[in-house]
Amino acid sequence: MIPSIHQPRPIRIAYRAYVVLFFLYLALPLAVVSVFAFNDSQFPSLPWEGFTWAWFFGSERPMIGVFHERPILRALGNSGFIAVFVSLLSVVVGTTNAFLFNRYDFRLKGLFYVLMLLPLVIPGIVLGISILVFSSTVANAVWDSANVEIEALRPGITLVILGQFSFITTIVTLVIAARLQKFDRTLEEAALNLGADRLTAVRTVTIPYLAPALIGGFVVAFLMSFENFNTTLMLVGSDAPLTIAMFDRLKEGSTPLLNAVSLLLMIGSSLLALVMILFQRKS
Amino acid sequence: MQAGAKLGFILLISPLVLWLGLLIVIPHVDMFLVSIRERIGVGQYQTSFANYMAFFGEPLYIITFIRTAMMSILATVITLLIGFPVAFYIAKIAKGRLQSALFLLCLVPFWVSELVRTFGWMILLRETGLISKFLQWSGLADQPVEMLYNDVAIMIGLVYTSMLFMVVPLITTMESLDDSVIEAGYDLGGNGASVLREIIIPHAMPGIVSGSIVVFMLSLGNYLTPTMLGGKDSLWFTELIYSQFIVRFNWELGAAFGFMLLFLSSVIVWGTLKLTGQTLKSTMG
Incomplete structure (x- = not known):
């Protein structure tokens, strides 16, 4: 319970571990989406084929990056x-x-x-x-x-x-x-x-x-x-x-292009949220 | 009211009336009118309850309807059980910087679109996904394991998607609970369980109710998670609505389905409010 009430050590540790696990659960899907945006492969899954920026900046088939993909x-x-x-x-x-x-x-x-x-x-x-x-x-x-x-x-x-x-x-x-x-x-x-x-x-x-x-x-x-x-x-x-x-x-099936778009979205919305928080703290 | 104030009042109430009238009230009335008409020829309609009869006459529709409701209730309960200890930790145990950092961490995933979150779970759960690979690597499975396209996957997705809407109201209500009240509970001979039952949960009730209502609504009305994680046989009621409207172009039946969904959600929200003695104003406003 609250800090002023003494609790046995194992319970406190178990509770803390639970909270850590919870945040891992929150982070896991987002982390996975972000990491595979850099996979040098046609599929956003293992095996890891090496690091690439192509899903952002690539301009040739089969790897057309976000910034060259007109419909997106x-x-x-x-x-x-x-x-x-x-x-x-x-x-x-x-x-x-x-x-x-x-x-x-x-x-x-x-x-x-x-x-x-x-x-x-x-x-x-x-x-x-x-x-x-x-x-x-x-x-x-x-x-x-x-x-x-x-x-x-x-x-x-x-x-x-x-x-x-x-x-x-x-x-x-x-x-x-x-x-x-x-x-x-x-x-x-x-x-x-x-x-x-x-x-x-x-x-x-x-x-x-x-x-x-x-x-x-x-x-x-x-x-x-x-x-x-x-x-x-x-x-x-x-x-x-x-x-x-x-x-x-x-x-239709996913390519890491979607991961790249997702990562950009995450960065964009986090920045917006950050700006808002900073602005509200200032006033 | 004097003339100026009256003019101000009219100017302020017009947007409200236009918004609620044109986008909420009249469209729903119109949708109801469409749902009680039956096509009897090209461009000819008569008023009847045929569409509702079609709903009650087809077991698949009813099964889907009940299943969606049950799964949504289950998702709400699981979200509450998982989120409550975390909310308590953030509200009452973490202090200062850690507290605000954890609170922000709770919010961050939800600034990302639901599509991205669902996509993340697809990458994790599918046959060629990370968890399957991990199980093979560790020797727990000797062939790829498909974890997508079943009810557990839908449940994982629903709980994940709505977690924020449970945790935030819980934190807000529990923050206002004074530590000394909990201490008093212990001083009077209470133990962890009785303090939780007699003090913390009653205090957190408004948060529990508003969190549950929002999570239930989001699960019930969810389309993306059941379709992407549950596959073709996920039998979610919103999929029926979508297919009647967009695929089969049977708006009359689709409108009836829409009304059934609205009716279900209203009954459950209203029932929850009545059972717990809350009002929509106290939990949402």
């Missing part, structure tokens, strides 16, 4: 585009939601709050198909009545953005609301007393205070969007984001 680069671009849009949208709506629940009392507030949490307990795949069904209904109705085809409502990037936005917003709202909760309202009142109007007070006092949560929410949304699979799977069109493109390749 395009999928990466799609993912980045989607993630930026989703993050921007969900930070904006997350902020308005946080202010709404923090500053106003209105009828059915409790109901709205529960509704706002609901996307967290709806399976991602169900969110995906419900948006797919609804957008087709709308698109078909428009086509039947006006003979206009709305491309954005058919599976593709727009729907993927909307689908991811639909549940990531809840998480971003919670992140921002948590910080707004701790905000000292008297600071805003002081600004009002000094002659600022409400909007200026919020802009110059409250928003800077919220900045760490806004950036944190943005990064979380970005990463969640980037790695989302279930909702995206149902809404994807011809321009697939990276997770879907990798999934399609994985079904």
